[in-house]
Amino acid sequence: MVNFELRRDRIVARWRDKKTEWVIEPRYWRNPTVGIGLLFILPVFVYSYPHILTMITTANLYAAIAIPLALQMLGTGRVNFGPQLYLGVGGYTAALLNLHFGWNPAMTLLATVVVCTVIALLLSPTTWIAKGLYFSLITLILPLTFLDVTYIWGDLFRGEVGLVGMSPLLSFEKVTWNYVAYYYLSLILMLLYLLFCDRTVRSRIGISMAAVNENENVARMMGVRVDAYKVFFYVAPSILTGIVGWFIVHTFRTFAGVTYLPLEFMTKILIIVIVGGRAFLYGAIPGAYLISIVEDSLRGLGPVNYFVFPLVLIALIVFLPRGEGLWGLYKKRRPRDYFPKLHVRRE
Amino acid sequence: MSDTLLQIVIYALIWGSIYLLISLGFSLICGVLRIFHLGYGVVFVLAAYLTWAFMEEAHLGLVPSIALMIVVQCAFALIVFYKGVFQRYLEEEEILLTVSILVFLAVAHLANYLYPVTAGVSIPSTIIDDVVTIGGVTLAWQMIIAALAGILVTAVYVVWFMKTRIGLIIRAVSQNLPAALLMGANVNRMYYLAMILSVIPPTICLVVIAPFWGVDPFMGAPLLMTAMLISILGGLGNLKGSIVASYLIGFIHASVSFIFVPRFMGFAALIVTLIVMIYRRGGIFAGETLW
Amino acid sequence: MLEISSVSKNFGGLTAVSDVSFSVKEGEVVGLIGPNGAGKTTMLNLICGIYKPDRGAIRFDGTDITGMASNKICKLGISRTYQIPQPFESMTALAGVLVGVLNGKKRSHMSLPDAALEASYYLEFVGLFSKRDTLARDLNLYELRMLELARALATTPKLLLLDEVMAGLNPTEAARALDMIWSAQDQFAITILWIEHVMKIIMNATQRVVVLQYGKKIAEGPPREVTSDPKIIEAYLGARYAQH
Numbered sequence: 036m037v038n039f040e041l042r043r044d045r046i047v048a049r050w051r052d053k054k055t056e057w058v059i060e061p062r063y064w065r066n067p068t069v070g071i072g073l074l075f076i077l078p079v080f081v082y083s084y085p086h087i088l089t090m091i092t093t094a095n096l097y098a099a100i101a102i103p104l105a106l107q108m109l110g111t112g113r114v115n116f117g118p119q120l121y122l123g124v125g126g127y128t129a130a131l132l133n134l135h136f137g138w139n140p141a142m143t144l145l146a147t148v149v150v151c152t153v154i155a156l157l158l159s160p161t162t163w164i165a166k167g168l169y170f171s172l173i174t175l176i177l178p179l180t181f182l183d184v185t186y187i188w189g190d191l192f193r194g195e196v197g198l199v200g201m202s203p204l205l206s207f208e209k210v211t212w213n214y215v216a217y218y219y220l221s222l223i224l225m226l227l228y229l230l231f232c233d234r235t236v237r238s239r240i241g242i243s244m245a246a247v248n249e250n251e252n253v254a255r256m257m258g259v260r261v262d263a264y265k266v267f268f269y270v271a272p273s274i275l276t277g278i279v280g281w282f283i284v285h286t287f288r289t290f291a292g293v294t295y296l297p298l299e300f301m302t303k304i305l306i307i308v309i310v311g312g313r314a315f316l317y318g319a320i321p322g323a324y325l326i327s328i329v330e331d332s333l334r335g336l337g338p339v340n341y342f343v344f345p346l347v348l349i350a351l352i353v354f355l356p357r358g359e360g361l362w363g364l365y366k367k368r369r370p371r372d373y374f375p376k377l378h379v380r381r382e
Numbered sequence: 383m384s385d386t387l388l389q390i391v392i393y394a395l396i397w398g399s400i401y402l403l404i405s406l407g408f409s410l411i412c413g414v415l416r417i418f419h420l421g422y423g424v425v426f427v428l429a430a431y432l433t434w435a436f437m438e439e440a441h442l443g444l445v446p447s448i449a450l451m452i453v454v455q456c457a458f459a460l461i462v463f464y465k466g467v468f469q470r471y472l473e474e475e476e477i478l479l480t481v482s483i484l485v486f487l488a489v490a491h492l493a494n495y496l497y498p499v500t501a502g503v504s505i506p507s508t509i510i511d512d513v514v515t516i517g518g519v520t521l522a523w524q525m526i527i528a529a530l531a532g533i534l535v536t537a538v539y540v541v542w543f544m545k546t547r548i549g550l551i552i553r554a555v556s557q558n559l560p561a562a563l564l565m566g567a568n569v570n571r572m573y574y575l576a577m578i579l580s581v582i583p584p585t586i587c588l589v590v591i592a593p594f595w596g597v598d599p600f601m602g603a604p605l606l607m608t609a610m611l612i613s614i615l616g617g618l619g620n621l622k623g624s625i626v627a628s629y630l631i632g633f634i635h636a637s638v639s640f641i642f643v644p645r646f647m648g649f650a651a652l653i654v655t656l657i658v659m660i661y662r663r664g665g666i667f668a669g670e671t672l673w
Numbered sequence: 674m675l676e677i678s679s680v681s682k683n684f685g686g687l688t689a690v691s692d693v694s695f696s697v698k699e700g701e702v703v704g705l706i707g708p709n710g711a712g713k714t715t716m717l718n719l720i721c722g723i724y725k726p727d728r729g730a731i732r733f734d735g736t737d738i739t740g741m742a743s744n745k746i747c748k749l750g751i752s753r754t755y756q757i758p759q760p761f762e763s764m765t766a767l768a769g770v771l772v773g774v775l776n777g778k779k780r781s782h783m784s785l786p787d788a789a790l791e792a793s794y795y796l797e798f799v800g801l802f803s804k805r806d807t808l809a810r811d812l813n814l815y816e817l818r819m820l821e822l823a824r825a826l827a828t829t830p831k832l833l834l835l836d837e838v839m840a841g842l843n844p845t846e847a848a849r850a851l852d853m854i855w856s857a858q859d860q861f862a863i864t865i866l867w868i869e870h871v872m873k874i875i876m877n878a879t880q881r882v883v884v885l886q887y888g889k890k891i892a893e894g895p896p897r898e899v900t901s902d903p904k905i906i907e908a909y910l911g912a913r914y915a916q917h
Contacts (some may be wrong), residue, residue, distance in 0.1 A: 053782070054786060054787070114479070133531065164659060165661055165663070169614060173614075173656070175420075175610075176607055183645070206873070245768070253755070253759050255743040255747075256747055257744075257752075257824065257828055260744050301483075305476075339495055342491040349485070351415070352480070352481060363906040
């Protein structure tokens with residue numbers, strides 16, 4: 036069925052007439068297999084500290100939001116300042132359906148996907164109607180407007196208090212096992228997202244979108260279906276973010292829009308993408324862990340941390356090199372790989 | 383029915399004039415520096431809390447506090463934003479915008495930490511502490527004064543841009559930067575001037591509306607959103623567009639408040655902006671030049 | 674193969690193209706000449722779907738392509754190069770041609786390595802195989818024009834629209850480019866509509882020539898006939914040179 040071939044530096048898999056290659060990276064600090072292995076065995080060391088487990092689960096979820104955002108920015112070529120809109124949409128869909136209609140997590144997952152798809156399709160015309168900067172601004176405003184909406188219909192959305200008590204995804208007898216299980220689930224979610232986004236960027240769709248980012252008219256003249264691809268690159272990451280919202284609802288079992296929709300949360304995610312480096316996708320993981328650790332350690336300072344945290348983020352941007360970032364694209368053997376340039380003001 | 387109509391018209395005019403002040407500075411930076419200043423909300427927070435700090439900690443009177451606050455504001459805008467953020471990250475716009483937001487968040491949370499809402503911050507800048515009734519609608523004199531201040535400041539700005547030499551130079555810089563450079567404009571100095579000019583209307587706005595609008599550390603975000611919507615609607619960086627769009631958004635807010643529920647104001651304004659963008663992609667006065 | 678019937682296009686008050694009709698038969702090399710500002714590039718843009726004609730119709734192989742979207746026109750078999758080369762600057766030469774290979778016609782099952790193989794074939798055809806890993810912004814003018822040609826050929830066109838390929842090339846490079854285009858026409862059996870200013874090329878390479886001036890067609894016919902017509906000489910050089 037599937038034939039595997041081991042060459043000197045890569046593994047080639049063939050299925051019917053399709054062929055994929057995995058390059059084996061010799062530098063251990065850049066080898067994703069080593070990194071992923073480390074992430075998998077991490078709980079062995081920390082399983083008795085539930086708050087560290089929560090911290091790394093949160094880090095995985097931050098990365099799971101940042102990776103589709105990076106894909107969206109690469110694909111549409113514009114910066115999306117409001118990825119948390121779909122987090123809120125997905126989360127509230129799952130939470131409300133679970134609380135008021137008693138749907139179990141599998142059904143709420145389906146509902147989340149459907150609702151996010153519908154709303155993303157409704158909003159996708161902004162990718163081609165709104166010129167570059169306008170698109171970024173509209174994405175900035177949308178989550179704040181959604182937050183307003185949750186306050187307006189406060190009896191339904193429970194405003195600042197949020198919704199509590201949704202059914203958990205799984206529960207074991209020992210509480211520690213819950214934490215560990217949630218960590219592994221979030222890790223698998225994040226890795227699936229990474230796989231999906233990586234495959235998309237390295238596929239024909241990815242190369243075509245790189246061409247569109249460079250010069251849209253020329254790409255169109257070469258046969259690239261620009262509008263269809265832009266819609267795909269807007270809708271798909273939105274659905275993925277919505278699924279993270281669903282995950283949050285059923286893992287942490289509380290969901291308040293005010294935690295996830297305002298600007299503070301957005302800056303966290305954006306910093307993860309920016310600090311992750313030009314490669315954006317792989318760099319999101321160490322970036323997310325860094326931000327999560329910083330956030331957790333600052334929490335001990337008390338209420339001042341709300342003031343110190345943005346300053347620390349500014350320091351991170353100023354002092355961390357952005358060329359290769361924390362974890363550049365791991366293939367150094369093809370040095371002339373394509374590094375996309377983000378344009379905020381593009382037409 | 384006509385009562386509601388009168389209310390809508392009056393409040394549309396008053397809010398429109400107040401929004402003029404809010405969006406003037408934002409459009410100025412957008413049109414001249416071509417940078418979307420997402421940290422613009424800082425101006426409001428600094429205006430309110432610096433004045434309060436000078437009055438409470440240094441025990442200065444109202445007017446000296448305001449004067450000192452304006453000086454600190456200009457310094458903050460020039461040093462932190464212009465030199466610290468804009469000049470460093472001109473090439474990497476996503477970082478520029480993110481750092482602007484972060485500065486705004488840092489300042490807002492600092493204000494919240496030092497003077498939380500419970501500390502009762504207020505700026506006693508009421509000029510006439512009385513109400514007036516116009517055909518069944520009761521208004522505080524302060525609101526009318528705020529509206530008049532808005533119209534006056536905008537008029538001064540427009541006349542200044544149209545009639546003075548420096549105004550001409552700034553307009554030239556906003557229309558075509560390389561050509562202005564070739565004509566000998568000192569672009570850096572114009573940028574400093576534009577930054578300072580953009581700080582003044584929101585400061586005046588805050589000082590006059592503080593008595594009835596209420597002061598809270600996070601007031602910058604909704605005001606920034608309104609300024610952004612007005613800019614998008616009127617055409618980024620276009621003064622004419624800002625003026626028209628301010629009254630338009632004021633009208634939308636007023637009608638939604640009095641016909642439906644006040645909480646829908648922001649949402650309605652967003653929907654209208656999106657609809658206008660479908661038909662005219664650059665806003666009402668597209669063209670991204672100052673006038 | 675290509676039929677242009679009474680096409681007109683205005684931009685505001687400026688008439689770029691006014692009531693132009695001509696046709697291109699399969700296998701021909703047709704030149705489109707005229708002084709600057711005659712509307713030649715606009716004509717090309719109209720055929721490619723970048724602008725929509727105000728009046729008139731364009732038919733390609735029997736299908737009406739007036740105002741069709743550019744990517745559909747490309748899939749039907751029309752490709753073009755640009756007067757000022759517009760490569761994908763941060764992408765390597767290979768990647769640029771790769772985009773053409775993957776999107777030029779309907780190939781849903783092509784994997785990236787196979788597409789890269791085909792792209793390198795086109796690069797080798799124009800002589801750029803050694804530069805396949807160079808970023809497009811590091812190539813010189815001749816290589817950029819060859820890259821444009823390779824990219825256009827990679828979309829397997831039936832009709833190739835060339836826009837001033839020889840501009841800025843020295844005589845050696847121009848001769849090599851001409852050879853390349855001839856062998857492309859030979860081996861890929863394409864029809865060519867060629868905008869050009871260099872008269873020597875027009876004489877040698879084209880079988881028929883269409884002359885535009887101020888947006889109108891003023892002559893059509895074999896190159897030698899057309900260029901000795903005093904009306905054409907007057908259009909290019911002014912009335913003083915028309916009598917000789």
